[in-house]
Every structure is written in C-alpha cells, then in structure tokens.
Amino acid sequence: MLEDASNSELLAAWQTGDERAAQVLVRRYMSRLTALARARLSRKLARRLDSEDIVMSAWRSFFAAAGRDQIAVPDDDNLWPLLVTMTLRKLARQADRQNAAKRSIQTEVAFGDGESWPKVVSRDPSPEEAAMVTDEIESLMAALSASDRDILTRRLQGEELTAIAAAAGCSERTVRRALQRARDEYLSRQHTEPGTIRESEITQTDAAPPDQTTTIAGHTQVSAASQRSLPLPDASFDYSDVVLEQLIGQGAFGRVYRSRLADGQAVAVKFLRRNLWKNPLAAGQLIREAAVLAGLTHPGIVRHLGWGRTRAGAVFTVMELVDGQNLASWRQLGEVSLQDAIRCGIELGEALAAAHRAGVIHADLTPANVLRTSDGRFALTDFGFSQVAGEPLRMAAGTPGFLAPEQLCDAFGSVSDRTDVYGIGGIVYFLLTGRPPVTSETVPDAIAETLSSRPFQSVREIVEDVPARLDELIRRCLSKEPRHRPESVESVVRELAAIAG
Secondary structure: OHHHOOHHHHHHHHHOOOHHHHHHHHHHHHHHHHHHHHHHOOHHHHOOOOHHHHHHHHHHHHHHHHHOOOOOOOOOOOOHHHHHHHHHHHHHHHHHHHHHHOOOOOOOOOOOOOOOHHHHOOOOOOHHHHHHHHHHHHHHHHHOOHHHHHHHHHHHOOOOHHHHHHHHOOOHHHHHHHHHHHHHHHHHHHOOOOOOOOHHHOOEOOOOOOOOOEOEOOEOOOOHHHHHHOOOOOOOEEHHHEEEEEEEEEOOOEEEEEEEEOOOOEEEEEEEOHHHOOOHHHHHHHHHHHHHHHOOOOOOEOOEEEEEEOOOOOEEEEEEOOOEEEHHHHHHOOOOOHHHHHHHHHHHHHHHHHHHHOOEEOOOOOHHHEEEEOOOOEEEOOOOOOEEOOOOOOOOOOOHHHOOHHHOOHHHOOOOHHHHHHHHHHHHHHHHHOOOOOOOOOHHHHHHHHHOOOOOOOHHHHOOOOOHHHHHHHHHHOOOOHHHOOOOHHHHHHHHHHHHO
16 A cells, blocks of 8 residues: 555655655645644735645655655655755745845834934943944944954954054055945945845744744744733833943843943843834733743742833843853853753753743743853743743744754644753753754754654763663653653653752
C-alpha cells in the first residue's frame, strides 16, 4: 500500500510515473505545512495571500527539483525540515513582493520640536531622546564599515580631524570622506519607511482570531486580546522622574537602561524600541508586563515598580536593578559547573512555579532573560511575551533555538505550563554545553529543525561527565511533543534536587 510506503519509496514511485505516490506524499505533510504558513502570515498579508497557495508553490518547486534529481530524501526519511525551509522561503518572497509597492506603515515618532539626534547629543537629552539616540546611532553604526565606525566614534567624542587622521593612519581627506558617507547613510535612513518584512521576520497575527499574535526573530507585533483580558494599571512614574545612565540590555521588543529616579534610587528602565513608540498595542503589551508582574512576588522574579509615559508618548517600565549579568554573558566567561547548572534549573523552576500558580506562563525562556546576581542567585526577567492562563493568546519570541515546537506551529498543541518545562530544559542544556538545543544558522533552518521528528543531540554526546539521570531529564524536558515532557515545573525541580543529592 502506498499509504504505508516510506518517503523515499514514494518519491521513487513518482519519479517512475506514479502520480498517486505524489498525492500520498502531499497529504502526509500538507496540513502541517499549511498551518505553519498561516501562522507566519501577518494580518495584512493574510488578506492578500493564501497559505495553501504558498504551500502548493513550495510543492511545485519540490517536485520540479526532484524531477531534475536535485533532491534526495535524507537517510532518516524525514522531508519535514526541507519542506519547511522551502515553504518559508516562498512565504518570504511573496511578502517581499507584496511590500515592494506599499511598505508596512509604522509611524516614526517625532519628539520635541523635531530635533534630530545630532542636535540632541549636544545637550542633556530627555529619557525618550536618550532612547532615540541609542536606537539611531546603533543602527547607523551597524551599516558602516569598521574603519568608518571608528572615525565616526572619534568624531562624536569630540576629536579634531587631524587627530582622527593620525589615529586612523590616513589623510584628513579620507576622514572627511568617511564622515560624509556616515552623513549620507544617516540622511538616507530619514527617508526610509520601517517595516519591511524579511525572511527572518515573518510574523504570525492571524493563525486563528485576528488579534492573536506571535513574534519571532526580531519583528514585533502585539495582541489586542492581551489588553482586553487584563486590566492595565495607571501610570505611576512621570518622565521627569527618570534619568537614563547606561544601556545594559536589549532585545527585539525594547531596551533596558541602568537609570536613577529623582530620589537617587538606582533602577532598571525598559523602553520600547523607537519604531513602536506610537504603536498602541505595543505600548499596551509593555504596560501589561508591569500588570502581570505586579501580582508576582518571588525572590527569583525581578520586581516591577510601575510604568510611565514620556511627553513624546514613549512608554517605559521601571524595575528593580539586579546587580549581575544574564546567563549568555556569564556562560561566555567559561564553563559552568554541574552544580551551578542544576541550581539554576532549580531556582528557575521555583520562580516559574510561582508564576504558574498565579496563572502566568513566561513562554520566552532564553539565556538573555535569566540573570545571575553578584551573590550567585538566579532571577527571571522579561515577561513581555508571557501568557495569562485562559487568554486566547499564543506568542513566540526570542531566540528560535530555544522556542518550543508549539510556539512555532499549533499542530503541536497550544502554549501551556509545559512550554516553560521545555524552557528549563533549554536553559540547563545551554549552561552545560554552551549552545542552544537548536544550532541552525538561519531562522528557517532553526524552525525546520525544531519542528522535525529528529531529537536534539543529547548533552552527554557533547559533555561526557554529565550524569545519565540529568541527561535523560533534559531530554524529556526537550521532548517535541508536550505530553512527553514532565507534567510541571515543580516535578522538574524535584528531579533536579534528587540529582543534586
């Protein structure tokens, strides 16, 4: 029977002229590929593109390549990673075409009397101006060559052209040309509308009801459902209460600054990225994070103090300042001991258990969102994409290598407490191995690997002296089917404690 044949057998049968084999192959993957394509379409694109058409276009490319002997079924007989990659690339190309004539509309914020950042840096900036300067300078620097970045940095620090030329080992004319390139790049950015969708920024907004949203790989949109179901608190800070001092963290959604309040108290302040300042849903999501954490009191969860809004309309939240660093930075300093990795998993699980008892699922567990304090404790932060139990909301955010399969495709079920169980497994895996469970170089490849039937490489294959019990627990936490994971974060904590002895 063709239905029982392997993928390689079906492809071989099709290549010899059996069209029924192609039909079986398409039925085998069609529903999950369509669900994936639908999940990645933004609300605006979903009105113009049909997910089934995109998947069928991917199938046509697949069979065309197979007919030219350019495709071979992998040894494990699993076509899912390849089909996912082809579908996402088709989707990205369609998105590019749709946005070529009319780009996505996102209003750039205009603050004060319309001053640009070169004018702002000549005086003491307000909080929203300081956040804007960080955004624009960082974006500009990333577009320049290393030598031009060095020249612009020295110029912004007040060095004269002759001194810059001497330090760079070039002529003043070369310095002027570098500065002119930087000016041209800056001016070109003032006439470029943000919001172009790229392959790494395909975003779900319409998998089911139109106000459900999933964010991945840096492109951020926010759900209205989350704002309706949770009362938002009143602002508790004025923009004049806050002085930004140093950028200490950033992500796709916003940036975090070491700051001080008017009374001198040191705090952490989180601002939305500039292109989201006038997005009411994004602002509501940031305020919602403060509302979610207002009801959570646990030593392993960074405490929120409230939120405020600047004169320009930029929303910010104020949190306690944690003296320490995130796990990504800590792991870069060297290997983490087995005891510290287990203790991190335990403390993280205890904090998540408190959140789950309050009906909150974090759903964004990455090394950047877990802090190690100067006294060796671990604290959970960034609940910006959390889910309140009972809400019709499903979000995915952060590093694709740490996302659970159900955060990428609803064929695996919905986000639940066991999504955070997966997250604990991913964090401990990272601490022990120095890498995420999925190490693909591109977003489509990472999605394909996460959704494929292949298990992740075990910790003991990478680090030999890890106990078999811990390796097996991590493997179960990272099970692609949620029902195969431990039933709760509390059960993970108990198993980790038993392993610790």
